[in-house]
Amino acid sequence: MLTQFYTASSIDGFIADPDNELGWLLSRDIDQGGPQAFDEFFADVGAFCMGATTYQWILDHHPDDWPYDLPCWVFTHRQFPATPRDVRFTSAPVPEVHAAMTDAAAGKNLWVAGGGDLVGQFHDHGLLDEVWVQYAPVALGAGAPLLPRHVELELVQVDRNRDFGCLRYAVVR
Numbered sequence: 001m002l003t004q005f006y007t008a009s010s011i012d013g014f015i016a017d018p019d020n021e022l023g024w025l026l027s028r029d030i031d032q033g034g035p036q037a038f039d040e041f042f043a044d045v046g047a048f049c050m051g052a053t054t055y056q057w058i059l060d061h062h063p064d065d066w067p068y069d070l071p072c073w074v075f076t077h078r079q080f081p082a083t084p085r086d087v088r089f090t091s092a093p094v095p096e097v098h099a100a101m102t103d104a105a106a107g108k109n110l111w112v113a114g115g116g117d118l119v120g121q122f123h124d125h126g127l128l129d130e131v132w133v134q135y136a137p138v139a140l141g142a143g144a145p146l147l148p149r150h151v152e153l154e155l156v157q158v159d160r161n162r163d164f165g166c167l168r169y170a171v172v173r
């Protein structure tokens, strides 16, 4: 069981632009059957989590479309509307949530979807194993940071998937 950060990024390390938008990313070409594409990654995931800003982005852009058939924890102090989705809102300590996610995942991997500081909190507790980044061919100059921590990594896989440079790293402890 691995705890993995899988995300797309600009080459200068931002996962959203300063307006919290993803047009720079969604306009790029990727082969969903190709190397390091999301569907194959997600097939090995048993539970996932995200921060409140990421969840709000999904609510704003896909209000009726929740493509995930897995339990999801949303870290927040906000009050979100009730949802029929399997979403658990939490402000519990990260290790406690990680333990609950591990139980729910039944041996499969855990996906920390972001944002970057939430991923950093998992790393702060020694609970991050891998980082997968799909680099889009764009620099944004500013935005939501990929991973605002000092994290030592080992590069374990490099692929090209159409517009993207896809890098998979193991966290070095």
Ligand SMILES: NC(=O)c1ccc[n+]([C@@H]2O[C@H](COP(=O)([O-])OP(=O)(O)OC[C@H]3O[C@@H](n4cnc5c(N)ncnc54)[C@H](OP(=O)(O)O)[C@@H]3O)[C@@H](O)[C@H]2O)c1
Residues within 6 Å of the ligand: 006, 007, 008, 009, 014, 015, 016, 020, 021, 025, 050, 051, 052, 053, 054, 055, 057, 058, 075, 076, 077, 078, 090, 091, 092, 094, 113, 114, 115, 116, 117, 118, 121, 144, 145
């Ligand atoms: N490029 C990609 O593939 C990709 C992937 C993921 C996300 N994104 C985008 O990147 C941006 C990420 O933004 P972000 O880094 O600001 O945000 P984020 O992690 O999605 O959300 C930050 C918020 O999460 C809550 N939070 C974080 N840690 C918490 C904790 N330990 N306990 C309780 N609540 C906690 C806080 O919300 P409260 O205000 O409720 O306290 C905090 O303001 C979004 O626009 C998202 O759409 C892009």
